[in-house]
Amino acid sequence: MAQLSTITVESRGAIDILTLNRPAQLNSVSPDMIVELTAYFSGLHDRPTTRVVLLRGNGPQFSAGAELGSDAFAAPGKGRPQRQLKMQQNYSGVIRLMRSCPQPIIGxxxxxxxxxxxxxxxxxxxxxxxxxARMNAAYIRIGVGGCDMGSGYLLPRLVGLSVASEFLLTGHFLKAERAKAIGLVSDIVPAEDLLTKGIELAEDMLRVSPMGLRMTKQALNTLIDAPSLDAALMMEDRQQVILLETNDHAEAVAAFRERRSPTYSDQ
Incomplete structure (x- = not known):
């Protein structure tokens, strides 16, 4: 990967720690950061040795949102709508890559x-x-829609339409306690223990077979929009048949019977 200026990536074995790294700018998301995030998440599709990603922010804030003062959002002149659309697609494209990459991402x-x-x-x-922690769909506070960069798709599926509408229509801040109560976050952890908590969960994920982990994320992505129970069951049935034929399945069964940890080959 080329020299990075807005993010850092630390690899600990099969775990990557991806950090938004513009602390002086409160990790505001600049076009340069989007370029680096796009390259990073695109590369994950062809890097199966990285199995889990942790995403965090350096400094006092996770991220203040898009850097609105950049030329990408402010430059006038002919072709402005086309430039704006391209930039919008660059930003939203990171969300698509995050959801499509085979590695689970822990925020x-x-x-x-x-x-x-x-x-x-x-x-x-x-x-x-x-x-x-406090989160908000700040977009609607600056004169544009509250649904942006996947928020209108992802948030209702995570917390339900009523709660999602409450926050997307107002830009109100969602604080940690409420986020946990509605299931948006799994737990509240002291700030100094966040990374440890993330690594613990990542290490639990590494105890399952590599292909099983990848296919489970893929299945969850697809099944959330499954048109029926029958459609979901058919996909799950086919996934399990594929995984039953892997060497890692045989290794996992043998390890269970022998009361030892499995050694996976991703085969």
Whole structure:
């Protein structure tokens, strides 16, 4: 990966720790950050040795949202609508990549997660929050719609339409206690323990077979929009038949019978 200026990536074995790294700008999401996030998440599709990703922010806030003062959003002149659409698609494209990459993503939020930062969290598979975490769909507070970067799709599926509407229609802040109560975050953890909590869950995920982990994320992505129970069952049946034929399934069964930890080959 090229030299990074807005994010950092630390690899600990099969776990990547991805950090938004513009603390002086409260990790506001600039076009340069979008370029780096796009390259990172695109690369994950062809990097099965990375099995879990932790996403966090450096500094006092997770992310203040999009950097509205950048030329990408402010430059006038001919072709402005086309430039704006391209930039919008670049930003929303990160959400698509986060959901389509085979690795589960664990979001670790502290401080404010606004606008684009909020959407990054919604695109994670699991979220843990520090007590001071607060999140909002800031888009509607700046004269545009509350549904942006996947929020109008992801939030209702995570918390239900009524609660999602409450926050998307107002831009109100969602604080940690309420986020846990409605199931948006799995737990509230002291800020200094967030990374440890994320690594613990990631290590639990590493105890399952690599292909099983990837296919489970894929199935969850698909089944949330399954048209019927029958459609869901048919997909699950086919997934299980594929996984039953892997060497890792045989290894997992043998390890269970022998009361030892399995050694997976991703075969």
């Amino acid at each position: 670790l939020v502290h401080g404010a997660a606004c606008g684009a930062g909020f959407s990054f969290l919604l695109a994670c598979d699991v979220r843990f929050a520090a007590p001071d």
